[in-house]
Amino acid sequence: xxxxxxxxxxxxxxxxxxxxxxxxxxxxxxxxxxxxxxxxxxxxxxxxxxxxxxxxxxxxxxxxxxxxxxxxxxxxxxxxxxxxxxxxxxxxxxxxxxxxxxxxxxxxxxxxxxxxxxxxxxxxxxxxxxxxxxxxxxxxxxxxxxxxxxxxxxxxxxxxxxxxxxxxxxxxxxxxxxxxxxxxxxxxxxxxxxxxxxxxxxxxxxxxxxxxxxxxxxxxxxxxxxxxxxxxxxxxxxxxxxxxxxxxxxxxxxxxxxxxxxxxxxxxxxxxxxxxxxxxxxxxxxxxxxxxxxxxxxxxxxxxxxxxxxxxxxxxxxxxxxxxxxxxxxxxxxxxxxxxx
Amino acid sequence: xxxxxxxxxxxxxxxxxxxxxxxxxxxxxxxxxxxxxxxxxxxxxxxxxxxxxxxxxxxxxxxxxxxxxxxxxxxxxxxxxxxxxxxxxxxxxxxxxxxxxxxxxxxxxxxxxxxxxxxxxxxxxxxxxxxxxxxxxxxxxxxxxxxxxxxxxxxxxxxxxxxxxxxxxxxxxxxxxxxxxxxxxxxxxxxxxxxxxxxxxxxxxxxxxxxxxxxxxxxxxxxxxxxxxxxxxxxxxxxxxxxxxxxxxxxxxxxxxxxxxxxxxxxxxxxxxxxxxxxxxxxxxxxxxxxxxxxxxxxxxxxxxxxxxxxxxxxxxxxxxxxxxxxxxxxxxxxxxxxxx
Numbered sequence: 118x119x120x121x122x123x124x125x126x127x128x129x130x131x132x133x134x135x136x137x138x139x140x141x142x143x144x145x146x147x148x149x150x151x152x153x154x155x156x157x158x159x160x161x162x163x164x165x166x167x168x169x170x171x172x173x174x175x176x177x178x179x180x181x182x183x184x185x186x187x188x189x190x191x192x193x194x195x196x197x198x199x200x201x202x203x204x205x206x207x208x209x210x211x212x213x214x215x216x217x218x219x220x221x222x223x224x225x226x227x228x229x230x231x232x233x234x235x236x237x238x239x240x241x242x243x244x245x246x247x248x249x250x251x252x253x254x255x256x257x258x259x260x261x262x263x264x265x266x267x268x269x270x271x272x273x274x275x276x277x278x279x280x281x282x283x284x285x286x287x288x289x290x291x292x293x294x295x296x297x298x299x300x301x302x303x304x305x306x307x308x309x310x311x312x313x314x315x316x317x318x319x320x321x322x323x324x325x326x327x328x329x330x331x332x333x334x335x336x337x338x339x340x341x342x343x344x345x346x347x348x349x350x351x352x353x354x355x356x357x358x359x360x361x362x363x364x365x366x367x368x369x370x371x372x373x374x375x376x377x378x379x380x381x382x383x384x385x386x387x388x389x390x391x392x393x394x395x396x397x398x399x400x401x402x403x404x405x406x407x408x409x410x411x412x413x414x415x416x417x418x419x420x421x422x423x424x425x426x427x428x429x430x431x432x433x434x435x436x437x438x439x440x441x442x443x444x445x446x447x448x449x450x451x452x453x454x455x456x457x458x
Numbered sequence: 459x460x461x462x463x464x465x466x467x468x469x470x471x472x473x474x475x476x477x478x479x480x481x482x483x484x485x486x487x488x489x490x491x492x493x494x495x496x497x498x499x500x501x502x503x504x505x506x507x508x509x510x511x512x513x514x515x516x517x518x519x520x521x522x523x524x525x526x527x528x529x530x531x532x533x534x535x536x537x538x539x540x541x542x543x544x545x546x547x548x549x550x551x552x553x554x555x556x557x558x559x560x561x562x563x564x565x566x567x568x569x570x571x572x573x574x575x576x577x578x579x580x581x582x583x584x585x586x587x588x589x590x591x592x593x594x595x596x597x598x599x600x601x602x603x604x605x606x607x608x609x610x611x612x613x614x615x616x617x618x619x620x621x622x623x624x625x626x627x628x629x630x631x632x633x634x635x636x637x638x639x640x641x642x643x644x645x646x647x648x649x650x651x652x653x654x655x656x657x658x659x660x661x662x663x664x665x666x667x668x669x670x671x672x673x674x675x676x677x678x679x680x681x682x683x684x685x686x687x688x689x690x691x692x693x694x695x696x697x698x699x700x701x702x703x704x705x706x707x708x709x710x711x712x713x714x715x716x717x718x719x720x721x722x723x724x725x726x727x728x729x730x731x732x733x734x735x736x737x738x739x740x741x742x743x744x745x746x747x748x749x750x751x752x753x754x755x756x757x758x759x760x761x762x763x764x765x766x767x768x769x770x771x772x773x774x775x776x777x778x779x780x781x782x783x784x785x786x787x788x789x790x791x792x793x794x795x796x797x798x799x
Contacts, residue, residue: 158558158562185536191530192551192552195526196559200580201555201562210530213533214535214536217499218540
C-alpha cells in the first residue's frame with residue numbers, strides 16, 4: 118500500500134480489521150509519504166509516518182486524527198514563552214519523544230528507514246512501514262502571502278496548518294524529489310506484491326509525491342500485481358484535507374474521474390516518463406455516473422460506499438478494493454473489458 | 459560571583475534579597491560552571507546555568523532544587539517506552555523547551571554565552587549570567603564500575619545522578635579544560651568587579667572547574683577587588699552534593715580549612731601557574747576552632763552561621779561575606795593582619 122497520513126492510516130486500519138475478520142495474517146508493506154516532513158526546533162518531524170505508526174500502534178489521538186492520545190503541551194507552551202515559533206505548530210510532550218529518538222538516530226547516521234523500523238519496534242503496527250525515500254524531500258507551496266500580498270514559497274505545513282489551505286496557491290514544489298531514491302525495500306515491496314492499494318490519500322502531496330520519487334511510478338507500472346485505488350474525492354470535494362485546492366493548483370479536475378485520469382491507466386500509453394499506475398478505481402456511489410468515463414480511460418471502476426465511518430465500513434471498503442483487484446488480476450471483470458477496449 | 463548549581467543559586471538569591479533590603483541595585487555578573495553540561499537525546503543540557511536561571515527567574519522547583527516547577531514527565535516516560543536511556547536521568551517536559559531552544563541556537567552557530575543571554579531575556583534573573591566558557595568541557599569521574607568491578611570513566615552526571623557519588627572514585631577529569639577559553643565578559647567581569655564572591659559550591663567540580671579554565675584563576679589572583687569565599691563544608695561533611703567524596707579523590711582534607719588552603723591565599727606565593735584566589739573565607743560557627751589555621755594560611759577568616767535555611771538567613775550570610783570583603787579591601791580587618799604577617 119501507498120499511504121499519506123490520516124486517510125491512509127484509516128484505510129490500513131480497515132485492511133487489518135478485514136484480515137482479522139477472516140483470520141488472515143497478510144504481510145503488508147506501506148510506502149509512506151515523507152514530503153510533509155520538516156525540521157522543527159532542530160527535530161525531524163515525519164507527520165505521515167507517525168500518523169500511520171501511532172494509528173496502527175494504538176497511540177493516536179482518535180479525535181484529532183494525529184499526534185498522541187493523552188497528550189500534554191507543556192514544552193510547546195514553554196517554547197512560546199521563550200518567543201520561539203512557529204505559534205501555529207505545536208509538538209506535544211509525548212510526541213516530542215518520538216522526534217528526539219528519530220533525530221538522535223539520524224544524527225548518528227542511521228537512514229530514516231532504519232529509524233522508522235526502530236520506532237516501530239515499540240509500536241508494533243502490524244505492517245512494514247517504509248518511508249518513500251531516505252532522502253530529504255520537502256513539499257513547498259507557492260502562495261499569496263496574506264501579509265504582503267506577494268507570492269512566497271512556504272513549507273507545506275505552513276500552507277496547511279497555518280493557512281488552512283485558505284490562501285491562494287499557485288504551485289506545489291516537492292523540493293529535492295528529482296534527486297531522491299526510493300528507500301530500501303520500497304521497489305521490492307511493489308515488485309513482489311500480490312496487490313497494490315492506493316488509499317484515498319491526497320493525490321498531489323501524498324500519493325503524488327510518492328509517485329514523484331524516481332523509480333516508484335515505474336515500479337507500479339511494471340509490477341505483476343494489480344493496482345487498485347480509492348478516490349479521496351466524493352462529488353466535487355475531498356473527504357478530508359486540501360486535495361480540492363491542490364488539484365486546482367496542478368490543473369486536475371476535482372472529481373473522482375479527474376483523479377483517476379491523473380493517475381492514469383497502466384494499460385494505456387502515457388506521456389513518456391509518466392506511465393499510468395492504476396488498474397482499478399473505486400468511487401463513491403454518488404459518483405456512479407462517472408464510471409463509464411473512468412472505464413473509458415482504461416481503468417476498471419466500481420461505485421461503492423467510500424466513507425470510512427468506522428472500522429467495519431472501512432473493512433468493507435477495503436474488501437471491495439481487494440475484490441476489484443482480484444477481478445482485474447484474473448481479467449474477468451467488466452472493467453477489464455473496458456481496459457481491453 | 460562564581461557559581462555552581464543549587465548552592466550558588468541560593469547564595470545569589472540571598473544576595474538579591476540583601477540588595478532589596480537596602481534598596482540597592484547592584485550589577486552582578488555570575489560566572490557559572492559548565493563542566494556538568496552534557497548532551498542528552500541530542501540536546502545540550504546545562505544543569506548549573508539552568509539552576510541559576512530558573513532559581514532567580516522564579517521558575518525553579520523549590521523542593522527538588524533543580525528543574526522546573528509544575529513539571530510533567532511525559533516525554534521522559536515515552537523515551538523509556540522506546541527503550542531509550544539513560545533511565546536514571548529524565549528531562550521534564552517544560553525543561554525540554556529550554557534545551558530545544560539552546561540546542562537549536564548552538565546548531566545555528568551562536569556561542570553558549572549568547573544563547574544564555576537569549577534564554578535570560580525570558581527569565582530576567584536580575585544578574586548577568588555568564589558560562590565560564592563557550593567551549594565544551596565535561597567533567598568525567600573514574601569510578602569502580604559496580605557491575606564489572608573495573609575502573610571506568612563516566613560523565614559527572616552518571617557519577618552523581620546514577621551512582622549518587624556512592625561508588626569508589628579515583629580521579630576527576632575535566633575533559634577539554636586545558637583548551638578552553640573564558641567566555642566573553644568573564645575576565646572583564648572579574649577585573650572590573652568591586653567584590654568577587656565564591657559561594658559554597660563544590661570546590662572540585664563547580665568552583666574547581668571554573669578556576670581550571672586557563673585565565674580565570676589568574677584573573678582572580680590579579681583583580682583589584684577583594685575575593686571572599688564561603689565554605690561548603692561544615693564540620694567534616696558537605697552541606698549538599700558530593701564535595702566530601704570528590705575532595706577525597708583530589709587529596710584535599712574535607713574541612714573548611716582544607717578547602718580554604720586548597721583555594722589558596724592571594725597574598726601568598728603559590729606553586730607556579732596556580733596562584734591563590736582568596737582574601738577572605740567564611741566558615742560555620744562549628745568550625746571556629748579552624749580560624750587561626752586559615753588565617754595562618756594568609757586568608758582572613760570569620761565564623762558565622764552558614765546554613766542557608768531561608769532567604770533572610772542567606773541574606774545575612776551574604777552580608778557577612780560582603781562585610782569581610784570590605785574589611786579585607788580596607789586592610790583594617792584582623793584577618794588582613796594575619797595576611798600581612
